Amino acid sequence: MAKELPYFRFTVSEWLNDDISLESYHLQGVFASVCAFYWFQDCSITRAKLKKRFSDAEEEIEELLKLGIIKENSDDFISIKFLDEQFDLLSEKRKKRVEAGRKGGLASAKQRSSNASAMPEQSRSYKDKDNDKDNDKNTIYDFDDFWDDYDKKKDRSKCEKKWVKVNEEDRELIKEFIPIYKAHQPDPQFRKNPLMFLNSKTWKDDWNSYPKATNNSKQQVNGTNKRKSPADRLLGFATSN
Incomplete structure (x- = not known):
C-alpha cells in the first residue's frame, strides 16, 4: 500500500x-x-x-x-x-478507483472480444460473397442467362445482388416463365423492370393468365418474325385474293 x-x-x-x-x-x-x-x-x-x-x-x-x-x-x-483517519479515507478512495478500473478493464476486454468476434464474421461475409459468385457459375441458369433472356437492361448491379438470393428451384421456374411472360409482353418498354420482376416474384403468378409461348411467339420475341406493317398486310390480302 x-x-x-x-x-x-x-x-x-x-x-x-x-x-x-x-x-x-x-x-x-x-x-x-x-x-x-x-x-x-x-x-x-x-x-x-x-x-x-x-x-x-x-x-x-x-x-x-x-x-x-x-x-x-x-x-x-x-x-x-x-x-x-487519512489512511481509511484514502484507502476507500483507492478501493473505488481500483473497482472502477476493474470494471473499465472488463468493459474494454468485452469490447475487444466483441471486435474480435466481429472480424471473423466480416471476413466470412466476404467469403460468402465469393461463394455466391462461384455458386452462380455452377447453376444451370446463371444471372447472365437471365439478363440476356429477359432483355430489359436496367439496374444490373441491384439485380445481381437480388439474383444470388434466388434458389435453384425458382431459377428453373424463371427460365421456363420468361418466354411465356415475353409472349404476353413482347415490347420491353412495357415489361416490368427486371428488379421489380425479381422482387415481386412474378414467375409465381398464375401462368394460365398469360398466353402460352408457342414457337411462333418465341420467334416474335426473339425478333425473327417481326410484326407486319399495315401496308404489308394489305398487300398480302390483295395477293391472296
Missing part, C-alpha cells in the same frame, strides 16, 4: 494546536519519524515492532505512549489517530 499511498497530509495548524507541539523538539522529531514508519507499514504495527525499529529511542516511545500521542490498542497494536 505504501507505493499507492506514498505520502500523508501534514497540516501545520493541527500540528501546532496538538499536544505534540508542547513537547521538546527532540520528542517532536522522534514522533515525526514514528509517523513516517507507521504510514509506511500501512498504519498497522505492534508496540514491540515499533520499539525494535526505534531501539535507540525507547524512552521517547514510552513517553509518547504515556502522553497518549501514540495509543496502544488491546491487541498490542499501536494507533496514531490522524494517520488512521
Whole structure:
C-alpha cells in the first residue's frame, strides 16, 4: 500500500494546536519519524515492532505512549489517530478507483472480444460473397442467362445482388416463365423492370393468365418474325385474293 499511498497530509495548524507541539523538539522529531514508519507499514504495527525499529529511542516511545500521542490498542497494536483517519479515507478512495478500473478493464476486454468476434464474421461475409459468385457459375441458369433472356437492361448491379438470393428451384421456374411472360409482353418498354420482376416474384403468378409461348411467339420475341406493317398486310390480302 505504501507505493499507492506514498505520502500523508501534514497540516501545520493541527500540528501546532496538538499536544505534540508542547513537547521538546527532540520528542517532536522522534514522533515525526514514528509517523513516517507507521504510514509506511500501512498504519498497522505492534508496540514491540515499533520499539525494535526505534531501539535507540525507547524512552521517547514510552513517553509518547504515556502522553497518549501514540495509543496502544488491546491487541498490542499501536494507533496514531490522524494517520488512521487519512489512511481509511484514502484507502476507500483507492478501493473505488481500483473497482472502477476493474470494471473499465472488463468493459474494454468485452469490447475487444466483441471486435474480435466481429472480424471473423466480416471476413466470412466476404467469403460468402465469393461463394455466391462461384455458386452462380455452377447453376444451370446463371444471372447472365437471365439478363440476356429477359432483355430489359436496367439496374444490373441491384439485380445481381437480388439474383444470388434466388434458389435453384425458382431459377428453373424463371427460365421456363420468361418466354411465356415475353409472349404476353413482347415490347420491353412495357415489361416490368427486371428488379421489380425479381422482387415481386412474378414467375409465381398464375401462368394460365398469360398466353402460352408457342414457337411462333418465341420467334416474335426473339425478333425473327417481326410484326407486319399495315401496308404489308394489305398487300398480302390483295395477293391472296
